[in-house]
Amino acid sequence: MAARGPNAALSRLIGEARWTYRQFARAVNRVGTETGTPLRYDESAVSHWLTGTAPRQAARTCILEALSRRLGRPVTHAEAGLPAPAAATTPAANAVEGLVDLGRQDMDPSRRRVLGAGLFSVALTIPGWQDVVGRAEAVQSGRTSRIGMAEVDTVTAMTEKVSDLDDQFGGRHARPMAAAFMVNTVAAYLRADAPAPVRQAMLSAASDLLYLTGYMAVDEGLHGFAQQYYVKALELAGAAEDHLTYCTTLRGMSVQAVDLGHGRRALDLADAAAAASPKAGPRMLAFLLGQQAHAAAQTGDRTGALRRLREAETAMDRAESRGKAFGSYDPAALNYHTSQVRYELGDVSGAVEAMELADRLRPGVYRRTRVRHRGTMAERQLELGHLEAACTTWHQALDDYPLVQSGRADDRVRAMLGLLKPHLRNPQARDLYDRARTMAA
Known part of the structure; x- marks a missing residue:
């Protein structure tokens, strides 16, 4: 040029x-x-x-x-003296069109490489609660049909089923199913006539499904695409005046950022989630504080991380047993956050100890999480020089691995193969390596 x-x-x-x-x-x-x-x-x-x-x-x-x-701040084309991109040829006209556009991309297997090229952006603009709350008029009625609470229940039940599949088998196959449901069913419900309470409930249910689909995109490593799902979930949660899903989505975005190493952005998102939920119950409070602690630790704020972790433990002690279908926070999850905080602060031994406790407490239905976290635990055991213990943990991860379709689980197996290569003279390491290589192939 x-x-x-x-x-x-x-x-x-x-x-x-x-x-x-x-x-x-x-x-x-x-x-x-x-x-x-x-x-x-x-x-x-x-x-x-x-x-x-x-x-x-x-x-x-x-x-x-x-x-x-x-x-540590958004930089625009104008600020950098660069030409602005050409205007999008097909901008989303409203919330439903944006949802359909996302879902159709996800339904098309031929677009997998394109979606994978989407860039995770620390400069992504996150709509604030006051910017999206109550804006249900963004969803336009097609005036072609009328829905009631039965249709809301359908969306909620489908979301719970997809969540169960994701927990047990990973999101690789479940996410396109969720996307097809959004395009073919949820979009029509959102366009339909409905009494105000039903419309609000449908917006909330759709927001839950968008959050879950974004979470599954993260699991597959489609980080830029996941951010689009998350932002759409925030918009619909605001239109529904659904604080819980709005805060859960912000917290999910923080998890994505911290796992990618963007600690400052992760902390900003976690703090925004906490600020948007001033009346959170003890379980939700622990849910938010645990993530704040992890993000703070990654930024090097030892005092803030440990303080928030103590507050999360106190909140968990007071928490009631009930929890949202895919948003619950339990002692296993809290111990995972404890492990992450300790690791970020340099306490590898303490991190392994907390991860072992999380593994013992984790309900059996969370197979995908079990594979991922056992892989991480084995990596840290090896970091301590405990090769045989790491091999035992990795074998346990491989027991479940064939049943899971998950990009993050695949990452842990690839990491295992690389870490084992210097130790192949050890019979246990060699046996594990051969087993893992066969599965990876």
């Missing part, structure tokens, strides 16, 4: 980030790798950009994301 004159704005941002041209190029390339389209920029490319040559659109997206992550 032709030069347009020196880009002083981009130069200022690189200076603010305290990057050399080479460091900046590498950061952009790392973001590109996340999209599934590796970039090969170097300092000469950065020099061209600064003299006014506009990078192609795919690179501009990666440039803005790299700068946003480094500076």
